[in-house]
Amino acid sequence: MFLSEFAAKISAEDIPKSITELSTDLFLDYLRVASVGQRMPWSSWAQQYALQTAALGPAPILFSKQSYDVVSAAFINAIYAGSIDADDVHVGAMLHPGCIIFSSALAIGHSRKLSGHVLLAAIIAGYETMIRLGLCIQPGHFKRGFQSTSTIGVLGSAVTAASLLFNEEPPAKKALKIAQTLGVAASFAGGLVQFFHSGSTVKRLHAAQAASSGVKAALLVQSGFSGPTDIFEGQDGFARAYSDSMNLQALEGLGKDYQITEVAIKPHATSARVLSAIEAANTLCLEHAIQSGQIIAITLGIPKVIQGRLTSTSPKDIQSAQMSAPFCVALSIFKSTPSSQLVINVDDVEQGLHHPEVMRLCELVQCQLDPDVEKTSTNESVSAKLTMQLKNGQTLFTQVNAPKGSPSRPYSTLDHQLGAMTELGRRYSKSTTQEIISLVKNFSTLTDIQTLTNLLQ
Numbered sequence: 001m002f003l004s005e006f007a008a009k010i011s012a013e014d015i016p017k018s019i020t021e022l023s024t025d026l027f028l029d030y031l032r033v034a035s036v037g038q039r040m041p042w043s044s045w046a047q048q049y050a051l052q053t054a055a056l057g058p059a060p061i062l063f064s065k066q067s068y069d070v071v072s073a074a075f076i077n078a079i080y081a082g083s084i085d086a087d088d089v090h091v092g093a094m095l096h097p098g099c100i101i102f103s104s105a106l107a108i109g110h111s112r113k114l115s116g117h118v119l120l121a122a123i124i125a126g127y128e129t130m131i132r133l134g135l136c137i138q139p140g141h142f143k144r145g146f147q148s149t150s151t152i153g154v155l156g157s158a159v160t161a162a163s164l165l166f167n168e169e170p171p172a173k174k175a176l177k178i179a180q181t182l183g184v185a186a187s188f189a190g191g192l193v194q195f196f197h198s199g200s201t202v203k204r205l206h207a208a209q210a211a212s213s214g215v216k217a218a219l220l221v222q223s224g225f226s227g228p229t230d231i232f233e234g235q236d237g238f239a240r241a242y243s244d245s246m247n248l249q250a251l252e253g254l255g256k257d258y259q260i261t262e263v264a265i266k267p268h269a270t271s272a273r274v275l276s277a278i279e280a281a282n283t284l285c286l287e288h289a290i291q292s293g294q295i296i297a298i299t300l301g302i303p304k305v306i307q308g309r310l311t312s313t314s315p316k317d318i319q320s321a322q323m324s325a326p327f328c329v330a331l332s333i334f335k336s337t338p339s340s341q342l343v344i345n346v347d348d349v350e351q352g353l354h355h356p357e358v359m360r361l362c363e364l365v366q367c368q369l370d371p372d373v374e375k376t377s378t379n380e381s382v383s384a385k386l387t388m389q390l391k392n393g394q395t396l397f398t399q400v401n402a403p404k405g406s407p408s409r410p411y412s413t414l415d416h417q418l419g420a421m422t423e424l425g426r427r428y429s430k431s432t433t434q435e436i437i438s439l440v441k442n443f444s445t446l447t448d449i450q451t452l453t454n455l456l457q
Contacts, residue, residue, distance in 0.1 A: 002251060002254070003129055003132075003133075003159065003178075003179075003182070003232075003251070003254070004159070004175045004176070004178035004179035004182065004229070005171075005175045006125065006128070006254050006255050007122075007125035007129065007159050007162075007163050007175070007178050008163070008171045008172075008174040008175035008178055009171055009175075009255075010121045010124060010125055010255065011117070011121050012116075012117035012118075012120045012121050012444055013117075014121075014255070015120065015121070015124055016258070019124065019258050019260060019261070020120060020444055021413065022260060022261065023120060023123060023124065023260070023444070024413075024440055024441050024442075024443065024444075025265075025411075025413055025416045026088055026098050026102075026260075026263065026265075027102060027440050027443060028416040028417065028419070028420040028437065028440050028441075029087075029088055029098065029265055029416055029419070029420075030081055030087070030088070030098045030099065030102045031062075031420060031423075031424065031436075031440065031456070032416075032419050032420045032423045032424070033080075033081050033084065033086045033087045033099070034062055034063075034077065034080040034081035034099075035062075035063065035080075035423045035424055035426070035427060036084060036086065036345070036423060037079065037080040037081055037082075037083050037084045037086075038062065038063050038080045040083060040084060040204075040346065042079065042083055042201055042204045043076075043079055043080055043083070046075070046076050046079040046208065047076065050068060050072050050075070050076055053072065054068040054069060054072035054076075055068065055069045055072070056068060056069075057069035057070065057072070057073070057111070058070070058110065058111035059072075059073030059074070059106075059107040059108070059110055059111045060073060060106070060107075060110050060453050060454075060456065060457050061073055061076050061077065061457070062076075062077050062080060062106075062456055062457075063080075063427055063456065063457070064457060065457055067457075070107040070108055070111050070215055070219070071107075071212045071215050071216050071219070072212070073103075073106075073107040074103045074104050074107040074157070074208075074211040074212045074214075074215045075208045075209070075211060075212035076208070077102075077103040077106065077107070077211075078099050078100055078103040078104075078207045078208040078210070078211035078212070079204065079205070079207075079208040081098070081099035081102070081103060081207070082096060082099030082100065082103075082149070082206070082207025082208060082211075083203075083204040083205075083207065083208070084269045084345075084346050085203075085266070085269050085270055085271065085322050085323075086266050086268070086269040086345075087099040087207070087266070088263050088264065088265055088266070089263065089264050089266060089272040090130075090131045090134065090259070090262055090263050090264070090379075091262075091264060091272055091273070091378070091379060091380055091381055091382060091406075092134070092135055092138065092262065092378070092379025092380070093130065093131045093132075093133075093134025093135050093138055093148065093152070093259075093379075094134060094138050094139070094141075094142050094148050095130055095131070095134050095148040095149045095152055095153060096149045096153075096207060097126070097127050097130045097131060097153070097156055097260075097263065098127075098263070099149075099207045099211070100126075100130070100149070100153045100156055100157050100207050100210050100211045100214070101123055101126035101127055101130070101156055101157065101160050102123065103157075103207075103208075103211040104126065104157040104160045104161050104211050104214055104215050105119050105122055105123050105126070105160050105161075105164065106449070106453060107215060108160075108161055108164040108165060108215065108218075109122075109164060109449045109453075110449055110450055110453040112164065112165075113448050113449070113450055114164060114167065114448070114449055115446060115447050115448065115449065116442075116443045116444040116445055116446035116447075116449055117444050117445070118164065118167055119164070119443070119444070119449055120443070120444040121163065122159075122160045122161075122163035122164045122167075123160060124258070124260065125159050125160060125163050126156045126157065126159050126160030126163075127156070127259070127260045127263070128254065128258065128259055128260065129155060129156050129159040130152055130153060130155065130156030131259040131260065131262070131263075132250050132251050132254065132259055133152050133155055133156075133232065133250075134148050134152050135247070135250035135259070135379070136232075136239060136246055136247050136248060136250045136251065137152075137239050137242060137243035137245070137246055137247075138243075139305055140243040140244040140245050141242055141243040142193070142305070143244075144242070144243065144244070145192050145193055145194070146191060146192060146193065146242055147191040147192060147193045147203065147206055148191075149191070149206050149207055149210065150189075150190060150191020150206035150207070150209060150210050151189040151190060151191050151210075151242060152189070152210075153191075153206070153207060153210030153211070153214070154185045154186070154188050154189045154209075154210045154213045154214050154217070155182055155185055155186065155189070155214070155232075155238075156210070156214065157185070157210055157211045157212075157213065157214020157215060157217075158178075158181045158182050158184070158185035158214035158217045158218060159178060159181070159182065159214075160214070161181070161214050161215045161217070161218035161219075162177055162178040162181035162182075162217075162218040162221065163178060164218075165177075165218045165219070165222050166178065166218075166222075176229070177221055177222075179229035180221045180225075180226040180227050180229060181214075181217050181218045181220075181221045181227070182217075182227065182229075182231055182232065183226065183227020183228040183229055183231040184217040184220055184221060184225055184226070184227035185213060185214050185217035185218075185227070186227065186231040186232070186237070186238045187227065188213035188214075188216070188217060189213075189238065189242070190209070191206045191209070191210070193309065195319060195320065195323075196309045196310070196312075196320065196323055197312075198316070198320075199315070199316035199317040199319060199320045200317070200319065201317075201319060203319055204319070233246065233248065261407060262379060262380050262407050263407070264380065264381065264403075264405050264406045264407060265405040265410070265411050265416075266405055267343060267403075267404055267405050268328070268342075268343065268344035268345075269322060269344060269345050269346050269349065270322050270323070270328050270344060270349075271306075271310055271322065271323050271325075271328075272381075272382070273305070273306050273310055273325075273382040274306075274310060274323075274324075274325040274328045274329075274382075274384075275381075275382075275403035275404075275405070275406075276381065276382060276383050276384035276400040276401070276402065276403045277300055277302075277325050277328060277329050277332075277384035277386060277400075278328050278329065278331075278332040278342070278344065278403070279332075279384075279400045279403045279404065280329075280384050280385070280386035280398050280399065280400045281329045281332035281333050281336070281386055282332045282333075282336045282342045283398055283400070284386065284388055284396050284398050285332075285333055285336035286336055286338055288396055289338075290333070290336075290388070290390070290396075292333050292334055292357055292361060293357075294390045294391050294392070295333065295361065295364065295388055295389070295390060295391075296364070296389050296390065296391055297364060297366070297388070297389035298326075298329065298361070298364045298365045298366065298386070298387070298388055298389075299365075299366050299368060299386070299387040300325060300326065300329060300365055300366065300367050300368070300384060300385070300386055301368055301369075301370030301372065301373045301384060301385030301386070301387075301399075302325065302367050302368065302369060302370060302373060302384065303369070303370075303373050303374045303377045303382060303383075304369055304374065305377075305382075306325065306382070307367070307369060309323070310323055310324060310325045311324070311325055311326065311367040312324045312326065312327075313326045313327075313362050313363050313365060314362075314363075315327050315353065315362075317353075318346060318349050318350050318353065321349050321352065321353055322346075322349055324362070325365070325367060325384075326362045326363075326365035326367065327349075327352065327353075327358070327362045328344065329361070329362075329365050329386070330352070330358050330359070330360075330361035330362040330364075330365065331344055331348060331349065331352045331358055332344065333361055334352065334355070334357060334358045334361065335348065370385050372385060372399065373385050373399075376399075376401045378402075380402065380406055380407045380408065381401070381402040381403060381406035381407075381408070383399065383400060383401040383402065384399070384400055385397075385398075385399040386398055386399070386400075417437055417441075420433075420436075420437055420440075421433055421434070421437060424436060424437075432455065435455060436452070436455055436456065439451060439452040439455065440452065
């Protein structure tokens with residue numbers, strides 16, 4: 001009940017200005033990534049699925065005139081935002097909150113014509129829930145084979161959705177309904193990481209199933225169902241079922257310290273745990289004008305947490321390539337050019353899988369556990385140490401402790417606005433794009449979130 005009481009009581013007035021401003025940056029990043037994701041083939045698959053399962057309803061589908069029921073809208077929008085591995089991430093909790101929390105909030109917020117300050121409180125509650133619960137059970141949860149964006153994401157969505165659905169209830173009753181929603185949502189939690197080893201496209205679904213299942217849980221409680229209010233910490237609850245240990249100290253400081261400040265933004269469509277390796281490879285290539293054909297050996301120092309999961313030198317498909325540190329290092333080397341800033345997207349990954357030089361470089365990469373990398377990796381970022389040997393006998397080395405986009409090296413609000421302007425400008429006129437960015441920047445002050453969501457449609 002501790003988390004639910006926090007979620008029931010938090011209000012926009014309680015939230016520090018810096019956290020409100022951070023939420024607008026994350027909102028812009030959510031829309032930027034969702035816009036890219038909407039063009040992916042699996043987003044078309046999701047749309048075809050919705051034609052068979054969704055009902056017409058009050059919740060908007062981003063970048064479309066179509067509106068569905070709130071569960072289906074949360075599902076599709078989270079497919080867009082959470083399927084390309086470019087969405088925001090909390091490294092220590094090992095999950096991607098934004099794609100789930102914003103998709104859930106927009107579905108219910110639009111359908112109920114809620115104000116921006118109500119959405120802000122529910123969004124922050126959802127972020128804090130997801131991150132803190134992840135910190136309570138990681139890394140054991142991951143080591144047991146669970147993908148926490150999917151499993152814990154259901155709980156984050158549930159808190160956001162219930163906070164909005166029961167917004168007008170007295171605090172005590174609202175807290176109870178949120179706790180009951182968590183109790184129901186936990187029974188929907190699932191998501192395994194076998195895709196790291198075997199490939200497939202199932203990870204593209206994980207954020208979407210979490211967002212839609214959390215919304216569904218809130219609707220079920222609204223309809224009369226209930227779940228155990230101690231579902232996370234109970235003797236047969238989520239934490240003991242899904243992990244070997246539980247650290248409830250991660251819940252301390254709730255409402256005072258905001259874990260959302262540790263969320264990182266990803267410049268590449270890859271795992272957050274390989275971003276430092278990508279940057280290290282790009283840095284060496286640019287500083288020493290290296291051509292890929294000069295390289296005869298590559299050693300990548302890694303922390304233990306990614307060993308065996310993100311270290312394949314023979315990825316089977318796009319998804320497994322995105323999750324492969326050796327492949328991402330190889331692609332970074334291949335794409336490095338002084339004339340443009342490196343950005344790795346899904347198309348680059350697909351092309352790299354079919355390029356013999358990228359695959360040659362990938363096979364060269366030897367991943368080794370490194371105590372320095374282990375020591376410098378934190379809840380905010382994973383570091384990397386990279387060594388290259390060249391044909392001329394030269395050995396080059398660099399270490400990146402925190403990649404660009406991590407909390408210690410954040411993108412500015414202007415960076416987010418320019419990124420959103422560039423991507424959304426592909427869909428809307430310049431004036432409409434500017435209006436969207438202005439509304440997002442001030443979304444917490446809107447009397448009706450439909451002012452923004454109608455424009456996005």
